[in-house]
Amino acid sequence: MVKGQYKYSELTGKIIGCAMEVHKILGNGFQEVIYQRALAKEMTLNGLIFSREFEMPIFYKEEQIGTR
Template sequence: MTENEISQVVVSAAIEVHRTLGGPGLLESVYEEALAYELTLQGCNVRRQVPSPIQYKDVTLATPLKIDLLVNDLVIVECKAVTQYNSIFATQLLTYLRLKNLKLGLVINFGERLVKDGIHRVVHEL
C-alpha cells in the first residue's frame, strides 16, 4: 500500500474507534490502543510507542523520540485527546517525519465531537 492508501485506512479506522468508544472523553492511550487494534484488523502492520533514536551531529542522543503509531513502516500517526487542537501538533509531526525520513503523517485528535474534524494530514516531500 502507498502512503495515501494507508492514510485512507487510518482515517476510516479512527472514525470506527471514535464511534465505537462513544466519542471524546477518554485518555489518549485508550484511543491509541484501540486504533492500533482496529488497524491490525484491517490488515496493517502497526507498531506502538516506537522508540526512534535522534542523531545530533556526531552523537545519538540518550532520549529517543517515541512515535505513537507507525503503520506499515510508512505513516506516522500521532494520537491526541484534547478539547483544543494546537497547530504545534502538526509542526511536531513534521519534525518526526524529517527525522525518520518519512513522507506522511496524521495527527488524530479524538477529543473532537466529530473525529473527522480532528484529523490533520502532515506531508514531508510527498
C-alpha cells in the first residue's frame, strides 16, 4: 500500500490498485468503454464512491475553453 505521505495517498493507492487489477485481467486491446465498465465494477467492489463521465470545465491559461 502507498505510504500516508500525501493527503490522498491511501485513496490514490486504492484507485491505482483497481486499475492494475483491471489491466491484469483484461490486458490490452479492448475499446475504452470496456475498461471504463470494468474499472467501475472494480472500484465498486473496493468500496470506492465515484462518478463516471463527470462533466467539468476545461481551462487553458486561466481561460475556460470548454467542458468535458
